[in-house]
Amino acid sequence: MGYVAVKGGTDAIRASTERLRYERLKHGVSLDVRQARAGLRGLVDQVMSEASLYDEPVAAHAIKQAEGSPEEAVFLLRAYRSTLPRLHTTVPIDGTSARVERRISAAFKDVPGGQILGAGYDYVHRLLDDTLMHEDETDVRAWLERWRDASQAQALPNDAGRLDGLPKVADYLRAQGLMEPRENDDTPPDDVTKRALRIPASRSERLQVLTRGQTGTVTSLGYASLRGYGPMLHPTVGELRVAALPLTIPNPLASHENEAVGGSDPTLHADPDDGYYLGEIRITEVETVVPVQEPGGEERQALRFDLGYGACFGQNETKAIAMSLLDQCLEHPDSRHPTHDEEFILMHVDSVEATGFISHLKLPHYVTFQSELDAVRRTHQPDAVSGEEDA
Amino acid sequence: MTTTLPVLTVDDLSKRYGSGCAACRDHAETALQGNTCRHCGTVHALSGVSFEVHPGEVLGIVGESGSGKSTILNCLYFDEEPTSGHAYLAAYERGAADLWTASGERRRWIRNHLLGKVYQNPMLGLNMDFSSVANIAEKMIAANDRHVGRMEARARVLLEHTRIPTHRMKTSPRQFSGGMQQRVQIAKALSNEPPILLLDEVTTGLDLSVQARVLDLIKQIRRDVGVAMILVSHDLAVIRMLADRTIVMRDGRQVEAGLTDQIMEDPQHPYTQELVYSLL
Amino acid sequence: MSRHGTYNFAFLDEGSKREIRRATLKAIAIPGYQVPFASREMPIARGWGTGGLQLTLSLIGPDDTLKVIDQGTDESVNAVNIKALIRSTTGVTTSDDTAEATLIQSRHRIPDKPLRPDQILILQVPIPEPLRFVEPREEVTRRLHAERDYTGAYVLLFEQIMRHGDVTTGADHPVEVHDRYVMAPSPIPRIDNPKMDHGDALILLGAGREKKIYAVPPHTRVTSLAFDDHPFRSEDVDGRTCELCGAEGVFMDEIQDAQHGGTSFRCNDTSECLARMNAHARTS
Numbered sequence: 001m002g003y004v005a006v007k008g009g010t011d012a013i014r015a016s017t018e019r020l021r022y023e024r025l026k027h028g029v030s031l032d033v034r035q036a037r038a039g040l041r042g043l044v045d046q047v048m049s050e051a052s053l054y055d056e057p058v059a060a061h062a063i064k065q066a067e068g069s070p071e072e073a074v075f076l077l078r079a080y081r082s083t084l085p086r087l088h089t090t091v092p093i094d095g096t097s098a099r100v101e102r103r104i105s106a107a108f109k110d111v112p113g114g115q116i117l118g119a120g121y122d123y124v125h126r127l128l129d130d131t132l133m134h135e136d137e138t139d140v141r142a143w144l145e146r147w148r149d150a151s152q153a154q155a156l157p158n159d160a161g162r163l164d165g166l167p168k169v170a171d172y173l174r175a176q177g178l179m180e181p182r183e184n185d186d187t188p189p190d191d192v193t194k195r196a197l198r199i200p201a202s203r204s205e206r207l208q209v210l211t212r213g214q215t216g217t218v219t220s221l222g223y224a225s226l227r228g229y230g231p232m233l234h235p236t237v238g239e240l241r242v243a244a245l246p247l248t249i250p251n252p253l254a255s256h257e258n259e260a261v262g263g264s265d266p267t268l269h270a271d272p273d274d275g276y277y278l279g280e281i282r283i284t285e286v287e288t289v290v291p292v293q294e295p296g297g298e299e300r301q302a303l304r305f306d307l308g309y310g311a312c313f314g315q316n317e318t319k320a321i322a323m324s325l326l327d328q329c330l331e332h333p334d335s336r337h338p339t340h341d342e343e344f345i346l347m348h349v350d351s352v353e354a355t356g357f358i359s360h361l362k363l364p365h366y367v368t369f370q371s372e373l374d375a376v377r378r379t380h381q382p383d384a385v386s387g388e389e390d391a
Numbered sequence: 392m393t394t395t396l397p398v399l400t401v402d403d404l405s406k407r408y409g410s411g412c413a414a415c416r417d418h419a420e421t422a423l424q425g426n427t428c429r430h431c432g433t434v435h436a437l438s439g440v441s442f443e444v445h446p447g448e449v450l451g452i453v454g455e456s457g458s459g460k461s462t463i464l465n466c467l468y469f470d471e472e473p474t475s476g477h478a479y480l481a482a483y484e485r486g487a488a489d490l491w492t493a494s495g496e497r498r499r500w501i502r503n504h505l506l507g508k509v510y511q512n513p514m515l516g517l518n519m520d521f522s523s524v525a526n527i528a529e530k531m532i533a534a535n536d537r538h539v540g541r542m543e544a545r546a547r548v549l550l551e552h553t554r555i556p557t558h559r560m561k562t563s564p565r566q567f568s569g570g571m572q573q574r575v576q577i578a579k580a581l582s583n584e585p586p587i588l589l590l591d592e593v594t595t596g597l598d599l600s601v602q603a604r605v606l607d608l609i610k611q612i613r614r615d616v617g618v619a620m621i622l623v624s625h626d627l628a629v630i631r632m633l634a635d636r637t638i639v640m641r642d643g644r645q646v647e648a649g650l651t652d653q654i655m656e657d658p659q660h661p662y663t664q665e666l667v668y669s670l671l
Numbered sequence: 672m673s674r675h676g677t678y679n680f681a682f683l684d685e686g687s688k689r690e691i692r693r694a695t696l697k698a699i700a701i702p703g704y705q706v707p708f709a710s711r712e713m714p715i716a717r718g719w720g721t722g723g724l725q726l727t728l729s730l731i732g733p734d735d736t737l738k739v740i741d742q743g744t745d746e747s748v749n750a751v752n753i754k755a756l757i758r759s760t761t762g763v764t765t766s767d768d769t770a771e772a773t774l775i776q777s778r779h780r781i782p783d784k785p786l787r788p789d790q791i792l793i794l795q796v797p798i799p800e801p802l803r804f805v806e807p808r809e810e811v812t813r814r815l816h817a818e819r820d821y822t823g824a825y826v827l828l829f830e831q832i833m834r835h836g837d838v839t840t841g842a843d844h845p846v847e848v849h850d851r852y853v854m855a856p857s858p859i860p861r862i863d864n865p866k867m868d869h870g871d872a873l874i875l876l877g878a879g880r881e882k883k884i885y886a887v888p889p890h891t892r893v894t895s896l897a898f899d900d901h902p903f904r905s906e907d908v909d910g911r912t913c914e915l916c917g918a919e920g921v922f923m924d925e926i927q928d929a930q931h932g933g934t935s936f937r938c939n940d941t942s943e944c945l946a947r948m949n950a951h952a953r954t955s
Contacts (some may be wrong), residue, residue, distance in 0.1 A: 007746060008746060009746040009747060009748045009750070009751035010751050010755075012748060013748055013751060013752060042886050049849075075712075075716065078712040079712050079713060081714070082711040083678065083684070084683075085684070103832065104917040113730075115736040193709065194709050194712065195709050196708060196882040197882075199809055199810045200810065209889065237912055274918060319851065343807075343808050343809055351714075352712055352717050353717045353880050355716070355717075356716040356717025356718040356719065356880060356888065357717060358718075358721075359716055359718065360716065360717075360718030360719050360797065363719065363749055363778075364741065364749070365742075365779075365858075366740045366742055366748060367742050367743065367842065367859075367860055367922075367939065368779060368843070368858045368860075369841075370906070370924065370939075371860040371906055372841035373841075373909060373925070374841070374906040375839040376839070377907075378835075378837055378839070379835040379836065379839060380838065495814075495817075495818050496818050496819065499818060521826065522830060522833055522834065524833055525826055527827050528674045528826065531824055532825045533820075533822040534831065537825070537899050538898060538899045538900050539829060539898045539899075539900050539901050540900050541900075542829070543833070561833055561834060650691050665864050
């Protein structure tokens with residue numbers, strides 16, 4: 001009869017898991033994943049954006065399992081994402097090909113294509129609506145029928161009011177010579193999930209990290225930059241779009257040939273007419289314009305506009321705007337201000353990393369603490385040892 | 392004419408911010424307004440500066456802000472990269488190797504062993520999270536000293552030299568007055584007995600009485616230690632008090648150089664004349 | 672087959688494992704140098720051992736025997752959790768006995784029993800950068816390592832000596848590896864630092880959140896940073912005896928005696944303690 005280790009840990013974890021399940025089920029209801037997808041659109045969009053995984057049903061599943069905690073849901077999705085094989089890469093998408101559902105500009109009163117409010121919260125009165133407490137499927141069906149009838153009646157003639165192919169406001173500024181025209185840069189973007197981020201970061205790395213960032217963190221940092229924690233940007237939202245973006249991959253058969261002749265990026269030489277259309281995703285895209293000084297020039301220094309870019313999966317307007325602000329901030333590094341400090345921003349916005357490290361403090365640290373106890377006790381010893389006699 | 396090598400030789404040092412253009416690349420005076428190119432906006436902070444510093448000598452560099460005087464020290468201490476030019480230290484490869492072609496590791500060696508710098512802003516020269524003695528020891532540690540007792544003893548000696556009470560050595564300089572912070576910087580700069588000290592506006596912003604004490608200290612160090620110094624200041628009175636020879640800087644160029652006494656008594660360049668007359 | 676569905680052996684796809692091993696080989700070739708790697712998101716949280724976990728998963732094969740400890744104990748909740756995850760995706764045998772294990776993943780301790788050449792120790796690292804407390808910016812610390820500028824680490828120790836008369840680092844006291852790179856040994860107590868010096872086993876260190884892998888190959892010189900006149904000192908374990916097995920001179924947990932007041936001590940390395948207790952039982 002020898003000594004055996006006390007096996008407490010396994011039992012404790014098992015009991016804890018059961019208890020957690022109880023918390024999810026104690027009201028006697030199991031959340032329907034379809035209902036989560038349908039009724040928690042804001043959370044689904046937030047979670048897809050932070051996980052950088054576009055899949056509404058899977059996001060809804062994660063939300064159910066995480067009991068609605070964005071921290072836990074994003075974690076589930078990221079872990080899932082990291083097991084998925086990468087089969088294809090889309091061809092670069094021209095944003096103007098998107099079919100807008102919502103499109104506004106704060107820079108101009110009217111823009112080609114019009115100011116389209118779409119479905120947004122901007123002008124909603126934040127008053128709790130009692131009727132929602134009793135809304136049931138019958139009400140929903142009846143309302144949807146009325147909605148469809150009304151839409152039919154108002155259907156616009158074909159050519160007017162097109163929602164795709166709308167020009168970008170930024171293009172107008174470029175045509176006017178007020179914004180620096182940029183050469184198309186076809187360098188394949190860096191992928192932060194395949195290669196660790198290095199500071200200084202490339203712009204593609206910067207944008208990826210920001211779009212995957214925690215909504216609250218990105219928002220707060222953008223807010224700080226507006227309030228003056230950094231040289232004032234004076235940003236204006238040139239354009240905000242919530243749009244359906246069509247996704248195309250290069251012909252998978254043609255790309256094998258391309259690789260055979262030593263091409264590494266199948267999207268580069270892809271024939272745009274030879275692609276396969278996959279479908280659409282909904283994104284939020286923001287282009288913010290800020291005045292900046294033109295370099296050099298005659299004695300009087302001219303101003304021009306530069307662009308801050310924000311884009312997220314799903315409808316995440318606040319985050320996309322904040323992202324566009326931070327994009328501009330980081331375009332002008334300044335170590336005196338945290339909002340212009342690339343390392344400070346990019347290293348701390350990720351949900352999984354931030355929440356993981358914070359929560360790790362709950363892990364036992366008694367060995368390190370024991371070590372610290374020793375160090376602290378030593379400083380109280382009357383003859384703290386030093387190598388030399390006292391002078 | 393002495394055959395001893397100058398402690399430091401600087402040859403044709405230039406520094407510009409911006410890429411320059413055909414008009415201003417050769418520092419053609421006509422292209423520049425002040426130190427900025429009319430055509431491309433490039434700032435020529437330094438244009439072809441050359442000088443020597445001899446053993447035990449104090450060289451003053453005087454000029455307004457924007458004259459480029461601090462930029463000279465920044466380049467010598469490797470805080471900034473010059474656009475072109477050469478510098479030689481007698482103590483480094485016997486003056487045969489250009490400092491500005493040295494590798495990163497060599498530069499750090501030179502900086503730690505052969506140079507000492509006192510910044511105008513003590514926040515740049517000191518770490519306020521550490522005690523004064525640790526700040527002084529930092530330079531010695533950077534020069535690979537690994538004996539606490541020896542470093543502590545040397546720090547005490549330096550604190551005495553710079554008239555900082557040793558019972559305050561374990562206090563962070565954050566809690567010191569401006570004048571005392573400068574003295575900690577001086578102690579730190581001297582810790583490895585470098586052949587040359589770089590002093591950048593060390594008394595600017597201090598009360599007059601405090602200034603006087605710091606200047607007095609510098610005079611004493613010069614007497615006792617015999618280290619060569621480059622003393623940068625916009626204040627001609629300070630230069631007059633301490634510098635053996637002086638360079639006058641304006642818009643990145645040397646407009647006059649010579650013995651301090653001579654420049655004071657008989658300034659040649661109109662700009663120098665302005666400076667000197669305003670002193671009287 | 673776990674209830675989590677079908678996953679590749681050891682969870683990670685083979686491509687990921689190869690990439691991690693490549694980074695590991697580079698780390699072994701440059702002892703103490705932090706090699707960046709594309710750290711995957713894992714089913715356990717960042718900060719909870721994903722770095723160590725990725726190392727283990729990239730190395731483990733069906734014939735391995737795995738030991739996982741946290742705070743010196745096999746039964747610590749976190750260790751149990753990690754073991755369960757690895758077991759569910761590999762079916763590999765686990766063991767509490769250090770001598771039986773071929774792979775040992777550990778948080779905050781190096782086992783008391785000396786390791787053999789056929790064993791690999793994998794340590795979980797929260798903050799891989801030994802200079803982080805002197806310099807928050809990664810851009811700068813990268814350059815400091817390249818230029819071998821470790822002044823900051825020594826100034827920190829100097830300051831402690833000035834203020835307190837002695838070095839006051841607790842765990843994670845920085846070490847110099849192979850006379851070149853200064854490295855964070857992970858938050859192991861100082862008493863474990865000497866175990867890294869000229870060991871027989873390969874030691875790998877993984878920081879998942881910070882995305883770094885580094886290594887101490889066998890027979891490598893590892894010295895804890897110290898001054899000539901202030902030699903490195905471990906925790907003081909004199910006068911402490913394990914109340915269970917009677918051991919002395921090993922790292923112990925301090926236990927507050929709820930009943931009688933006062934303090935007692937027990938071996939932190941529980942499997943070694945158990946082994947000693949059983950050995951006594953056999954001989955008595």
